[in-house]
Amino acid sequence: MAETPIDTPTARPSRLRAFWASDFMYAFCHAPVAMVSFAVVVILVLSALLAPLIAPYDPFNPASLNLMNGFTPPGEANAFTGDTFFLGTDDQGRDIFSTILYGMRISLFVGFAAVGLAMALGVLLGLVAGYLGGWIETLIMRIADIQLTFPSILVAMLIFGIAKGVTPAEYRDQMAIWVLILAIGLSEWVQFARVVRGTTMVEKNKEYVQAARLIGRRPGAIMLRHILPNVLSPVLVIATITLALAIIAEATLSFLGVGAPPTKPSLGTLIRIGQEFIFSGEWWILLFPALTLLALALSINLLGDWLRDALNPRLR
Amino acid sequence: MVSFILRRIFQSVLVLLVVGLVAFAMFRFVGDPIDNMLGQERTMEDIERLRADLGLDQPFVVQYWKFLEQAAQGNFGLSYRQGRPVADILLERLPATLELALVSGILALIGGITLGIFTAIRRRGFAANMIMTVSLIGVSLPTFLIGIVLIYIFSVELGWLPSFGRGEVVELGGWSTGFLTESGRKALILPAITLGLYQMTLIMRLVRTEMLEVLRMDYIRFARARGIRERAINFRHALKNTLVPVITITGLQLGSIIAFAIITETVFQWPGVGLLFINAIQFVDIPVMAAYLMMISVMFVGINLIVDLLYFAVDPRLRDEGRGGAS
Numbered sequence: 001m002a003e004t005p006i007d008t009p010t011a012r013p014s015r016l017r018a019f020w021a022s023d024f025m026y027a028f029c030h031a032p033v034a035m036v037s038f039a040v041v042v043i044l045v046l047s048a049l050l051a052p053l054i055a056p057y058d059p060f061n062p063a064s065l066n067l068m069n070g071f072t073p074p075g076e077a078n079a080f081t082g083d084t085f086f087l088g089t090d091d092q093g094r095d096i097f098s099t100i101l102y103g104m105r106i107s108l109f110v111g112f113a114a115v116g117l118a119m120a121l122g123v124l125l126g127l128v129a130g131y132l133g134g135w136i137e138t139l140i141m142r143i144a145d146i147q148l149t150f151p152s153i154l155v156a157m158l159i160f161g162i163a164k165g166v167t168p169a170e171y172r173d174q175m176a177i178w179v180l181i182l183a184i185g186l187s188e189w190v191q192f193a194r195v196v197r198g199t200t201m202v203e204k205n206k207e208y209v210q211a212a213r214l215i216g217r218r219p220g221a222i223m224l225r226h227i228l229p230n231v232l233s234p235v236l237v238i239a240t241i242t243l244a245l246a247i248i249a250e251a252t253l254s255f256l257g258v259g260a261p262p263t264k265p266s267l268g269t270l271i272r273i274g275q276e277f278i279f280s281g282e283w284w285i286l287l288f289p290a291l292t293l294l295a296l297a298l299s300i301n302l303l304g305d306w307l308r309d310a311l312n313p314r315l316r
Numbered sequence: 317m318v319s320f321i322l323r324r325i326f327q328s329v330l331v332l333l334v335v336g337l338v339a340f341a342m343f344r345f346v347g348d349p350i351d352n353m354l355g356q357e358r359t360m361e362d363i364e365r366l367r368a369d370l371g372l373d374q375p376f377v378v379q380y381w382k383f384l385e386q387a388a389q390g391n392f393g394l395s396y397r398q399g400r401p402v403a404d405i406l407l408e409r410l411p412a413t414l415e416l417a418l419v420s421g422i423l424a425l426i427g428g429i430t431l432g433i434f435t436a437i438r439r440r441g442f443a444a445n446m447i448m449t450v451s452l453i454g455v456s457l458p459t460f461l462i463g464i465v466l467i468y469i470f471s472v473e474l475g476w477l478p479s480f481g482r483g484e485v486v487e488l489g490g491w492s493t494g495f496l497t498e499s500g501r502k503a504l505i506l507p508a509i510t511l512g513l514y515q516m517t518l519i520m521r522l523v524r525t526e527m528l529e530v531l532r533m534d535y536i537r538f539a540r541a542r543g544i545r546e547r548a549i550n551f552r553h554a555l556k557n558t559l560v561p562v563i564t565i566t567g568l569q570l571g572s573i574i575a576f577a578i579i580t581e582t583v584f585q586w587p588g589v590g591l592l593f594i595n596a597i598q599f600v601d602i603p604v605m606a607a608y609l610m611m612i613s614v615m616f617v618g619i620n621l622i623v624d625l626l627y628f629a630v631d632p633r634l635r636d637e638g639r640g641g642a643s
Binding site (some may be wrong): 008056142146149151152154158159161162164165166244248251252255256258259271275278279283286290293294297298301 | 371571576
């Protein structure tokens with residue numbers, strides 16, 4: 001049977017149709033949990049992206065704030081100004097709904113960027129370790145083992161602390177978000193590297209890699225163009241689960257006061273602020289950011305769980 | 317077996333040396349120690365003299381070795397923030413963390429194994445399914461949120477338990493314990509549950525999976541065919557064989573309990589080493605950070621080593637293999 005080359009322009013639309021008709025989509029459409037959690041994730045990500053359009057107020061613009069609006073309960077009219085807020089306001093009169101939208105933006109940005117960093121680093125080091133072997137492999141995997149001895153949240157805290165010490169005091173607040181991405185990204189690469197290394201070691205002995213080597217492709221090209229596409233499905237699963245971990249890690253660090261600064265609050269910072277008011281009865285300042293974080297983490301986790309089973313050939 | 321143990325000890329020492337290097341690099345390169353010790357009014361001679369006094373003009377390796385020597389004797393210098401020896405501060409705070417970790421570890425172990433056995437034996441029961449669903453939410457719930465929820469229910473709404481601190485403590489020869497006073501025991505409850513819950517769900521899920529696996533084995537079916545009572549099969553035959561992985565995970569989780577104690581201690585303002593570490597990060601107190609890092613790595617590496625050795629004690633098959641390999 002003659003194979004049609006995949007990269008011709010005519011083959012492109014059929015690839016998309018092939019994806020819709022695939023087992024993967026069939027499994028997805030028959031898993032209500034996966035569909036619901038995917039919908040929740042999409043809604044949350046979209047509302048975070050479109051925050052400037054959806055949010056009724058700009059919580060970072062001091063001019064739009066009215067201190068008189070502080071501590072307005074959700075859905076009730078403020079006693080002084082008569083304004084109503086869907087989810088109430090915090091101590092400074094900021095609309096909770098708007099701060100959550102903007103906070104989710106920062107949480108998701110840090111989460112995605114950190115996973116991107118961890119994935120790039122882990123996949124690259126895993127490919128190199130698995131394909132080249134030798135002392136490079138020993139070195140990389142030894143570092144991975146040592147890092148794995150410690151929980152990643154501790155590693156992230158430490159990197160954050162060191163980076164904070166290195167940056168001059170006046171830039172610390174501006175740099176905090178980037179330091180956070182660096183800290184979480186560097187603390188989560190090990191899983192990627194281990195899995196990619198394992199798969200690469202299996203793949204590199206297969207015939208297509210031997211063939212690519214015989215026609216004289218360079219090792220870098222073989223790793224990136226030939227092996228990488230074949231190790232991507234476990235990477236996708238780990239990336240999803242790591243995203244939930246990264247979002248929780250970011251929230252934890254920010255909650256502990258070693259993450260996003262109060263001027264750019266993420267969900268964790270909002271929960272930190274809200275915690276101060278549970279004794280005085282202003283429960284809504286804490287509850288709504290916490291529920292948002294929980295919905296985000298839970299639905300990504302469930303999606304990752306389902307993805308792991310769906311992409312596992314042994315379970316089909 | 318001897319060669320295996322020697323190799324593991326060698327690896328542990330290597331890990332400690334690397335962590336020591338990180339801690340040393342923090343001291344040496346994060347912030348200039350000279351800047352920290354001399355005030356604004358300083359001359360070049362002062363700087364040179366202090367540099368020589370501190371040994372900062374010597375080669376890197378010599379400095380690293382000296383640092384390790386000092387660290388091994390528990391000397392990490394003075395805290396930038398409190399101006400007291402770091403070792404003293406750590407020792408003062410350590411009992412609080414260890415008591416918290418101990419209680420929540422025991423809680424996680426007992427609760428996790430009991431619930432794990434229950435959900436495995438009554439796999440199709442309503443209660444077992446409920447427990448499994450709740451545990452899934454529990455895994456997604458960040459530790460600090462669990463703490464806040466508990467504070468809200470038991471401190472704010474019901475007012476039964478304190479929401480922060482250790483209560484009254486009794487000094488027992490340098491070890492401050494909260495076990496002996498009522499307020500101390502009360503203050504321990506919420507933090508211990510917060511810290512232990514995540515590990516408990518982990519252990520529970522592990523015991524359940526292992527137990528289900530073992531219950532499917534032929535020797536269990538055979539035991540059933542012999543007419544041995546269900547209780548004896550479950551607890552004497554099945555449970556024993558699920559314990560090896562449980563020991564590993566529990567041992568490794570002991571390390572994370574100490575690390576996650578940082579979060580719990582911050583939520584409850586528990587005066588342990590974790591809270592000290594978070595404050596050190598906030599104020600860039602490098603000596604405290606480095607000392608905490610060294611202390612916790614010694615604990616982690618020690619725990620990992622003990623877990624590996626426990627394998628031999630628990631699983632006779634490994635012992636025979638080891639002997640066969642050595643002879």
